[in-house]
Amino acid sequence: MRLPSAAELLAAAQESYLHTMVRAQIDWVRAGREVDADGRPADCPAYLETIGKHLAQDPETTDGALRFWDVMVRTGVLHVDASRSLAWPGPGAIALKGGDAQSAVGAWRDFLIEYLVACGEKAEDDPDVPKECPGITFIVDLYAHGGPVPVDRLASNLDAGAPTIIELHSNALIHAGLVERRGPLVGVTPLGKLVCHTLLQEATGMTIPVLGCYADADAVTLLNALAAYRMEHIGDEAQGWVHARSVEAGVAEIVAALHEVGPFARRAGLDLLAGTFGAQFGQEGRNALVSLTADPKLGALAHGLLTPEEKRQVDEPSRAATMWALVDLAEMSAATRPFPEMLQECGYVGQPADKMPKLVDGLADTEHPWAVHLLDAMIAHHPEAVVVEAARTARRRLPGPEREPA
Known part of the structure; x- marks a missing residue:
């Protein structure tokens, strides 16, 4: 998965309407605000005014606003001191407004996920809302499309009221900075991808790599990871990896790792040396590939990636290398x-x-x-x-x- 830097994600978060609302709440409770026995604002009209709800204090609006308060408490943005019946900024607020972008983004991501859970709980209370549409399902389904899609396509498999429901959900997620809309198209923002990344990891129990996260890894770890990458992302990950060391050192590490990894990772390493995914290793990679043709195990695999001119410079692969390649290819198949x-x-x-x-x-x-x-x-x-x-x-x-x- 490709994500911007923490600083870029934080800047995007701070531009969202939802982040502005949360910052307003942090400022509102900074001196301490009285809460009732349920840990909610004792002065509800004043609270509603801080989040722009002063013009419509009907029961539904008030309920939604109090759910929003509960999310801030559950995520530590606000801290309720039950013994004193007061609310203060919590540790989450310190992270959000602190100087460390990584911590701020992490705190905001956790808040957004809890916010989506709350949106889903609200939707489940409404019999008119299709169960497949609440917050988390909506954004993950949208992310799975791989890019912006027409709203009509999202509604195609839902009930007759789906377009209106989708409109409501997409607007809420736009305010959260998770979704953006351009004309008839709606798509997930980088901040939304960050949230989806966390949700998918939690749901599958698998580690889903983010581009750039293997820059400091050893070559074996890198190649094993690249074996599961989409083709269009391999070059970028390799570029970040080689940037953290010299090209010569990177080539040597890749060559040494080829004997230690499985066939898919091995093919990724050979393709990196060959320049299949870009010129990260340049001529050094091609030279290493030529040298590998003499390897009794990897020789035939390397030979298959040579140019006609390079093949004229080396001997044909040995029988041992050819047989080894046949087994490697069979394992992949x-x-x-x-x-x-x-x-x-x-x-x-x-x-x-x-x-x-x-x-x-x-x-x-x-x-x-x-x-x-x-x-x-x-x-x-x-x-x-x-x-x-x-x-x-x-x-x-x-x-x-x-x-x-x-």
């Missing part, structure tokens, strides 16, 4: 499809009968950790008896019993 389909895609089915036994026998000679799984897959799923027998013969030379590959 098996990660995304069933074993029978993997065998088809990798070209192990329908080959001349006199060719396959020799090829399969060579798989047992590689030091690739996945070779045993490839042979087990052939034994369990290959449709041709001659290949199954060759795989079984080769498998006996490797440790461990035959088993259905997981």
Whole structure:
């Protein structure tokens, strides 16, 4: 996920109407404000006036304003001293108005999430509001579209009253600085992406990287992370990583890491050296790629990324490197499809009968950790008896019993 700097996010937050309202509340309670037995403002009309609700003090408006007060208390923006029946600025207020942008953004993010939860609770009390529309669901669904979308598209799968409901939700989120609207299009702002990032991590239990967060990581960690990146973001992350060290040091770290990572991360590293995602490593990366063609394991993988001119400068990959590459590619294929389909895609089915036994026998000679799984897959799923027998013969030379590959 791509996010601006903390300073930029804070500036965007401070421009929002919601942030202005919260700052007004902090200032209003700075000298201490009396609260009732429920911890809410004793002087409700004065409180409503500070948030611009003095013109409409009907029950619905008052209820919404008091929910807003409760959110500020729950997030520590306000602190209620029950023993003295007074409200003061809380630790969240100190973070919001302090000089540290990272702390201020973190406090504001937590407030926004609690605010969205409160919006959802309010919507659940209203039978006219579709359950799929409240705050958090609305913004995450909007983020999932990947860019601004017409309001009509958001309403297409909802009830007849959905356009009006969506209008209300989008307006509330615009005031919060989470959503922006340009003509008929509505989209998530960078601040909204920050909130979605936190919500999605909490919902999935997974770490969703933010571009730039691996600048200080070692090469193994970087490559493992890049294996899960969208293609268009890999170059930016690599640029931030190499910026924290010299190009020469970065190339050396990547080369050393290639033997320690899995096939997807390994391919990401080779592509970085090749310049597939940009010129972060320049000619140093290309030179390293050429040198890797002599590696007994990585040679064939590196050779496949050379230009015709570079290939004329080096020898053909060794048989050992070629066999190692075949296993690496099979492991990548098996990660995304069933074993029978993997065998088809990798070209192990329908080959001349006199060719396959020799090829399969060579798989047992590689030091690739996945070779045993490839042979087990052939034994369990290959449709041709001659290949199954060759795989079984080769498998006996490797440790461990035959088993259905997981």
